[in-house]
Each structure stands twice: as C-alpha cells, then as structure tokens.
Amino acid sequence: GESVGLHLPTLSVQEGDNSIINCAYSNSASDYFIWYKQESGKGPQFIIDIRSNMDKRQGQRVTVLLNKTVKHLSLQIAATQPGDSAVYFCAERVFGNEKLTFGTGTRLTIIP
Amino acid sequence: NAGVTQTPKFQVLKTGQSMTLQCAQDMNHNSMYWYRQDPGMGLRLIYYSASEGTTDKGEVPNGYNVSRLNKREFSLRLESAAPSQTSVYFCASTLDRGDNEQFFGPGTRLTVL
Numbered sequence: 001g002e003s004v005g006l007h008l009p010t011l012s013v014q015e016g017d018n019s020i021i022n023c024a025y026s027n028s029a030s031d032y033f034i035w036y037k038q039e040s041g042k043g044p045q046f047i048i049d050i051r052s053n054m055d056k057r058q059g060q061r062v063t064v065l066l067n068k069t070v071k072h073l074s075l076q077i078a079a080t081q082p083g084d085s086a087v088y089f090c091a092e093r094v095f096g097n098e099k100l101t102f103g104t105g106t107r108l109t110i111i112p
Numbered sequence: 113n114a115g116v117t118q119t120p121k122f123q124v125l126k127t128g129q130s131m132t133l134q135c136a137q138d139m140n141h142n143s144m145y146w147y148r149q150d151p152g153m154g155l156r157l158i159y160y161s162a163s164e165g166t167t168d169k170g171e172v173p174n175g176y177n178v179s180r181l182n183k184r185e186f187s188l189r190l191e192s193a194a195p196s197q198t199s200v201y202f203c204a205s206t207l208d209r210g211d212n213e214q215f216f217g218p219g220t221r222l223t224v225l
Contacts (some may be wrong), residue, residue, distance in 0.1 A: 034212045043116070043202050043216030044155065089154055098162060098209055099170060100144070102154030 012109045019077040021106050023090035030092035033066060034079075034100065035075045039086045040111060047071070049090075085110045113138050116217035118203050124223045125193045133188040133220050135203030143206045144186035145214065146170075146178060148199040155202060161186055164211040193224045 011021045025033065031052050035046040050057045050064045050073075057064050063076040073090050087105040127165045137144065142163050147155040147170075157170030163179040175197060177189045186205075190197060200221050204214040 032212050041218075043204070043218055044214075045216070046213040049212040091154075093210075093212060095212070098145075099133050099157050100155075100167070100212075100214070102156070104152060104154050 003056040006022070009104070010107045010109070012111055014078050014111045015080060015082060017080055019075075019080045019084065019108055020087050021075045021077075021108065023075075023101075023103055023106075024071060025090070025092050026071060027092060027094070027101070028068075028071065029094055030101075031040050031095040032093045034093065035062075035064060035090045036089045036091060036102075037086045039104070040087065044089060080108075080110055082110050082112070084108060115139065116203055116215050118201075118217040118220050120220060121218070122221050124134055124225065125190075126225050127192075127194060129224075130189065130191050131141075131193065131194050131222075132190075133201055133203075133222075134185070135187065135217060136185045137203075137205040137215070139205065139207070139215065140182065140183070141207050142183070142216070143209045143211070144180065145204040145206075146176075146186070147202045147204065148172065148189045149202060149219075151201050158188065168195035190222075193222075195224045197225045198222060 034049040035047040038044040048059045061078045065074045087107050089105045091100040091102045116137045144160040145160040149155050159178040161167045164183045179187045200219045202219045203217040
C-alpha cells in the first residue's frame with residue numbers, strides 16, 4: 001500500500017540554527033501534505049499544510065517545500081528554539097478522503 | 113475552551129476485558145476521529161465520524177466499535193481487549209470533513225496484559 005516515510009528518525013540541531021526535516025511520500029495521487037508537531041506526552045499539533053499544486057508555503061518561522069518530481073517534502077524551521085524539540089510527522093491526504101496517512105516521525109532535539 | 117478532552121489518561125486491562133474511551137470537544141466541530149499510535153509508527157486511523165450520526169471505518173478498525181453520541185462526544189469501545197491493542201489512543205476533531213488541521217486530545221495510554 002501507499003506509505004509516507006521519513007529519511008531520518010532523529011535530528012539534532014544547535015539552538016539558533018535552522019532545522020530541515022525531510023519526508024518521502026509514495027502516493028502520487030495525494031493532494032495535500034501536512035506537517036504535525038508532537039511534544040512529549042501530548043497530542044499532535046498542526047503546523048502547516050501545502051497543496052500539491054504548490055512548491056512552497058511559508059508560515060511563522062516555518063517553510064514547507066514540495067518537490068513532486070522526486071516525491072519529497074521538507075519542513076524548514078528558522079532559528080530553532082528549545083520549544084521546537086518534538087517529534088515531527090508528515091502526513092498526506094487525497095482530496096475528498098477523510099483519512100490522513102501519517103509517516104513514522106522524526107525526533108528533533110535542540111542542543112543549547 | 114478546553115479543546116479536545118479524553119478520559120481516562122491511563123488504563124490497564126486484562127485480556128478479554130472491555131472498556132470505553134471517552135472523547136469530547138467544545139469547538140463545535142463536525143468531524144471527529146480516533147487514532148492509535150504505536151512505538152516507532154505514525155498515527156493510524158481507527159474510525160471517524162464525518163458528522164453527527166455517521167461513522168466510518170478507518171485503516172485499523174478490527175476489534176473496535178465507536179459511537180457518535182452527539183456532536184460533542186465520540187467514544188471508542190474495546191469489547192474484548194487483546195495485547196495487540198496496547199497503544200496510545202488519540203481523539204481528534206476538525207471543523208469540517210476534509211480539513212487538514214485536526215485538533216488532538218492529550219491521549220489515553222492503554223496497556224492490555
């Protein structure tokens with residue numbers, strides 16, 4: 001079946017540096033790609049989404065890039081802060097389908 | 113607003129026991145979802161309710177039942193718990209079906225012995 005996966009399970013970044021979290025997807029029919037953040041002991045929290053007809057979308061301190069040619073998605077976090085420490089999940093959805101398909105997650109650790 | 117609340121936070125069951133996980137949201141959302149999260153895996157959809165009065169199976173529905181009691185509440189029932197159902201369960205809601213921004217509860221950690 002189709003799956004969403006991540007290149008790296010863990011990522012350590014110096015505080016103040018930029019973080020880049022990558023995700024590979026395999027369902028070329030997906031219309032939306034979404035990033036969620038999950039802090040320890042909490043439920044996931046929506047960060048940003050992007051439609052398949054876009055290449056880039058920016059939010060507050062975050063940028064999502066979509067490369068449909070190689071089926072790759074990335075989340076860039078600018079000026080990483082201690083509060084950014086969490087597990088980050090990418091997810092995908094087909095238009096008209098309720099279901100989000102989640103990847104396995106990347107743990108981001110901030111080094112003081 | 114409390115957002116999405118779940119009870120209980122923790123639960124230990126013996127194989128064969130039954131229990132109901134409760135979920136409520138106070139955001140007037142139409143759609144609600146139940147996920148499970150296992151170590152090293154992403155969230156997997158168990159059941160969802162696109163609107164009050166409707167429920168549909170997700171990716172891993174076997175061994176579970178749900179009830180959309182009203183617009184606010186969506187419960188998940190394990191009729192005969194099995195060790196394979198040991199997991200963290202999350203409830204989520206969205207304003208409307210198809211919204212990408214799902215609001216998640218804090219989760220219920222369930223252990224089945």
